[in-house]
Amino acid sequence: MGYVSAKKPTAPSGGWSDLWKQEDYWAMWLGLTIVVLAIAFWSLGNDFLNRIVLKVPNYSDYRTAVTYISSHKSALFTLYLFFLVLFTIAVKALTGEVKRFIVGFSFLFFLSVLVSVWGSWDVMKRYNFETPLLALVVGLIISNFLKIPYWLSTALQTQFYVKIGIVLMGASLPFILILQAGSTAFAQATIIAVATFLTIYWTGTRLFSLDKRFAATLAAGGSICGVSASIAMGGTVKAEKQHVSMAISLVILCSIIMIFILPLAIKALNILPGPAGALIGTAEFADAPGMAAAAAINEQAIKTFTLMKVVGRDMFIGIWCFIMALTSITRWDKRYRDTNPNALDIWIRFPKFVLGFIIASIIITFLAASSDVMTAKTLDETIINPIIELRNWTFIFTFLSIGLSSRLKELASVGWKPFAAFTAGVLVNIPLGYLLSVVIMGNYWTTIK
Numbered sequence: 526m527g528y529v530s531a532k533k534p535t536a537p538s539g540g541w542s543d544l545w546k547q548e549d550y551w552a553m554w555l556g557l558t559i560v561v562l563a564i565a566f567w568s569l570g571n572d573f574l575n576r577i578v579l580k581v582p583n584y585s586d587y588r589t590a591v592t593y594i595s596s597h598k599s600a601l602f603t604l605y606l607f608f609l610v611l612f613t614i615a616v617k618a619l620t621g622e623v624k625r626f627i628v629g630f631s632f633l634f635f636l637s638v639l640v641s642v643w644g645s646w647d648v649m650k651r652y653n654f655e656t657p658l659l660a661l662v663v664g665l666i667i668s669n670f671l672k673i674p675y676w677l678s679t680a681l682q683t684q685f686y687v688k689i690g691i692v693l694m695g696a697s698l699p700f701i702l703i704l705q706a707g708s709t710a711f712a713q714a715t716i717i718a719v720a721t722f723l724t725i726y727w728t729g730t731r732l733f734s735l736d737k738r739f740a741a742t743l744a745a746g747g748s749i750c751g752v753s754a755s756i757a758m759g760g761t762v763k764a765e766k767q768h769v770s771m772a773i774s775l776v777i778l779c780s781i782i783m784i785f786i787l788p789l790a791i792k793a794l795n796i797l798p799g800p801a802g803a804l805i806g807t808a809e810f811a812d813a814p815g816m817a818a819a820a821a822i823n824e825q826a827i828k829t830f831t832l833m834k835v836v837g838r839d840m841f842i843g844i845w846c847f848i849m850a851l852t853s854i855t856r857w858d859k860r861y862r863d864t865n866p867n868a869l870d871i872w873i874r875f876p877k878f879v880l881g882f883i884i885a886s887i888i889i890t891f892l893a894a895s896s897d898v899m900t901a902k903t904l905d906e907t908i909i910n911p912i913i914e915l916r917n918w919t920f921i922f923t924f925l926s927i928g929l930s931s932r933l934k935e936l937a938s939v940g941w942k943p944f945a946a947f948t949a950g951v952l953v954n955i956p957l958g959y960l961l962s963v964v965i966m967g968n969y970w971t972t973i974k
Contacts, residue, residue, distance in 0.1 A: 548685055551615040553881030556692025558611065559915060560885050563696075563908045564892065572907060577604040578914035581645040590642045605634050608918070615685070622679050629680025633929075636663070637921045656917075657820040657924045661784060664928015673929055681926040684752070686919045687813040688878040693916035694831050695885030697909055699893075702973070703886055706832045709969060710806075713961050714837030717807045717954065721748035724953045729946035738764035739772070743943060746776040747950040750839045750876065751811025771939045775947045777931055778939075780814035788821040799970040800963045802826030806833025807958030808951075813923045820920060829973050831882075833962070839876050 545551070566573045577600050584590050594601065609630060616626045640663055643649065644656030667673075673681075695703075722744040729740030738759075745758035752773050759769035787808060791801045802819050805826065809815030812834060819830035893904055962970060 545618050547877070548615075548619060549688065549877035551619060552685060552688030552878040553692055553884075555611050555615060556689045556695075556878070556881045557884060557888075559689075559693060560696050560888055560912060563912055564888070567904070567907045574911035574915070575907060576600055577607060578911045578918075579604060579641075580914055580917075581642050583645050583647055583650060585647045587646075590645065594638070594642065601638065604918070605631075608634065612682075612685075616679075616682075620679070625676045625679040629677040632677055633680045633922060633925060636925055637918065640921060640925065655821045657817040657920060658784065658788075660921050660924035661781070661817055661928045664925045665781075665931060665933070666928075668929045668932055669934070678930065681930045683813050683923055683926040683930065686923040686926060687816060688876075688881075690816065690916045690919035690923065691812060691831065691835055692878055692881035692885055693912050693919065694827070694835075695882035696889045696912045697916075698828060698831070698886050700883070700886040700890040703832065703836060703883065706836065706973060709966065710803075710832045710837030713803070713807065713833065713966065716961065717957060718748045718838060720957055721950045721954045725946050725950035728949040729943070733942040733946055735942060735946060736765070736768065738762040739768040739943070740946065742769055742772045743775065743947055744950070746772045747779075747810055747947055747954070748838075750834075751776045751780060751809075751814075771943055774935070774939050775943060776810050777927075778933070779947060779951065780810050781927070781931060781933075783809050784814050784818045784821075787818045791822065796963055797967070797971050798823050798825040799829050799973050800967040802829030802831075803833045803962035803966070803970040804958050806830045806837065807962055808955045809834070812839070813927055816920055817924050817927070825974060829970050832973065835879055835882060839879055 563574055579597055579601060581590055581593055609627065612630060613623055613627060617623050620626075637660070640660045641656060644654075644659045649655070649659060725744035725747050726740045729735040729743055730737055735743075741762050742755050742759040742764045746752065746755035748754075755769060755772040755776055758764070759766075759772065764772075787805055791804065796804065801822050802825065805815050805818045805822075806829065809818060815830055815834050816827065819826045889904075889909065892908075
């Protein structure tokens with residue numbers, strides 16, 4: 526679920542040009558730009574961000590929502606321009622398709638406003654149909670009954686939006702918390718990633734006779750970080766292009782299913798929000814769908830999901846690619862034995878937006894530590910809360926993009942053997958995630974606020 530564009534960003538090379546040619550870096554730059562702007566406006570005594578970040582109040586009478594939107598038209602337009610300018614700068618460097626993106630994003634923003642209004646209706650709240658799930662459903666309905674025009678597809682930058690949202694997430698998580706939870710999340714992620722990867726790989730190669738490279742690509746998507754891992758692993762082990770596409774389709778299909786199943790199961794089992802977020806972080810395959818599932822619980826679940834998925838599992842992509850590249854070169858194919866992977870490969874594959882997430886946390890933590898109690902409250906109201914609301918908007922863009930770029934008929938046509946191998950990983954992943962997140966470490970994840 527990366528860029529849906531005819532002109533895609535080049536693969537990571539590890540050179541200086543990556544700083545302005547890679548999606549991960551741009552997500553980091555833009556996320557940190559928003560954090561810096563929030564601090565700058567605060568230091569100048571300007572409440573610009575608070576004035577443009579709109580949150581439609583809950584309502585039972587639609588006229589309440591209409592009145593709210595009507596009275597905030599200028600703020601809404603300013604918010605649209607704010608996002609449009611930032612995103613267009615990145616799109617210009619990454620794909621060059623600025624005109625189509627502007628048209629497509631304009632429609633996406635308009636749809637996001639409608640979804641935000643609809644999601645605030647008390648009927649939706651009563652049935653726990655939160656805005657993220659609503660955005661996904663609206664997108665799926667549109668994409669599966671109508672043909673998505675190319676000008677709109679250029680704006681469906683799922684990975685880009687969610688990475689910016691994750692960087693902004695760092696501003697609401699104290700750095701000391703990331704340090705404290707990091708070791709726990711990484712340890713749990715190690716168990717999950719190794720068990721799931723080996724299950725999918727072994728099942729795929731031994732039971733269903735799948736190509737080793739295909740099985741490795743499937744296993745990476747199911748055990749590390751979804752689409753990004755499938756693409757990275759496919760390139761690393763020289764998998765066939767159609768195999769990478771099939772792995773991506775399976776990740777998207779299963780992720781969408783999990784968005785609905787996980788929140789329902791969590792509520793049926795009365796799992797507390799902290800452990801619930803950690804469970805979603807171990808059970809979901811990709812950041813964007815996982816964030817949608819966590820958002821259906823509450824803010825605490827979003828935080829523990831982020832710590833588990835981003836700090837824990839996403840870190841593995843570089844390490845796993847290095848290990849599998851070494852295996853591919855030395856054992857699978859003589860053609861590549863003259864080329865040896867090196868430690869730089871780990872850095873090249875490392876998800877750079879995670880650095881933005883950590884830097885944002887450090888900046889806000891340092892600012893809060895250097896302030897008195899009165900100012901700390903002001904920081905919360907004028908910096909952190911606006912950043913959280915901007916993050917929520919990026920998540921709405923994300924979930925709409927997932928739905929609008931997913932045709933279920935196409936996703937379901939990958940064949941039963943890859944699906945069975947992937948499902949075997951799910952059957953190991955979820956029970957193991959429940960055991961670790963709820964039973965063994967449930968008390969710990971509950972303390973994360």
